[in-house]
Amino acid sequence: MLDKRLPDRTVGRLSLYRRLLSELRKRGVSHVYSHELAKAAGVTAAQVRRDVMATGYSGSPTRGYEVEELAASIGKVLDGPARQNVALVGVGNLGRAMLAYFSGRRPNLSIVAAFDSDPGRVNRVINGVRCYPMGELSRVVAEEGITVGVIAVPTTAAQEVAAALIRAGVTGLLNFAPTPLHTPPHVYVQDMDVTTSLERVAYFARQSSEKNTGA
Amino acid sequence: MLDKRLPDRTVGRLSLYRRLLSELRKRGVSHVYSHELAKAAGVTAAQVRRDVMATGYSGSPTRGYEVEELAASIGKVLDGPARQNVALVGVGNLGRAMLAYFSGRRPNLSIVAAFDSDPGRVNRVINGVRCYPMGELSRVVAEEGITVGVIAVPTTAAQEVAAALIRAGVTGLLNFAPTPLHTPPHVYVQDMDVTTSLERVAYFARQSSEKNTGA
């Protein structure tokens, strides 16, 4: 059993490595060294080796990692046995961007249903995904075996939507609303708070300018 | 001088506290205890006290923090003396979501120009923001004194756009493209990688389900 829970930073980097490996494979590259992958990912070589270690895969000191095999090893850790279905709530600009972005991506993880409270946006298909009214949420989530929810609704509705998704059986949430969600401990929440991120970037951008000006 | 660089997690949380405080103020609340703010923000009370300490503000043991004053103290740290201008590159669904979201927000930080390579999307105003063709980027960034860039373009264009923004004088980037950017050390980059985030949520959602199933 190597699937004791990995740290979440590690999981994030593994996801990135896999995409980089897939890129390499397309370009016909068959082997890669930790320092090469590190450079592409913007991390240190030691970090890459630690992360690879966590997947249970071992490379060769002479040839480095086999691109194909490492990608498979990461997949075994990240993907698990069954395919996972995702529900998107909120089909505004952000929600549509998500649909466009994930349509026809990894077969192991796909958005299979969208929901919105606006009657003008429901009962149609966007990027191959059926858009339902909110009232159908618990039924569809249960029927489709959805385990992950993406919250792309206005702040005021976020908590309520989260609660509904959790009640319907979802155990992971990606939250774009700039408000912390109150959720039971068995639910994993990842916040994608654009406001906070932008303020953070502004803060450090300013630090950089000041340093340059001051020196 | 209390403006030695704060850790970036701290900056992120301060941004969140400020929004929560603004909410409290609207509701007429004048004082708040660390444990109350902590609950609202989803962190521990000790964490809140540490973060507040970093701003230089002190509360009272009897009444807690004064909402108004704490918000002001956070502002003094986060906002700096002058207003900061932001450029958005890429006016697809995601870019438009950003424009809608940030139009008329904090006066200290606002998107003042957008850029796109598609001629059909330029030379008009969306949510009060003028949309220019890519060729105008370096001129407008310089003229408007823009220090922060938001990258909302397809993966293939991201690196090139980042380079152009940096050449024009930007020192902070918010990157929505799912690829790491190669940037000089004086530039701060914050990645908002939706692919990675969603895979991470899926991983931990699965862990939760398994734990429940297994127990």
Place this chain on the structure above:
DNA sequence: GCCTGTGAAGCTATTCACAGCT
């Protein structure tokens, strides 16, 4: 020589726990 895998060290971030105050 240059790689990987990894124990140990180093760093950073968070939490504990309590003195001091009202």
Place this chain on the structure above:
DNA sequence: AGCTGTGAATAGCTTCACAGGC
């Protein structure tokens, strides 16, 4: 009694540095 501010302890993450292998 219940709060804040904070030194000290802890936990978590990253990097160092080197043994082992080709």
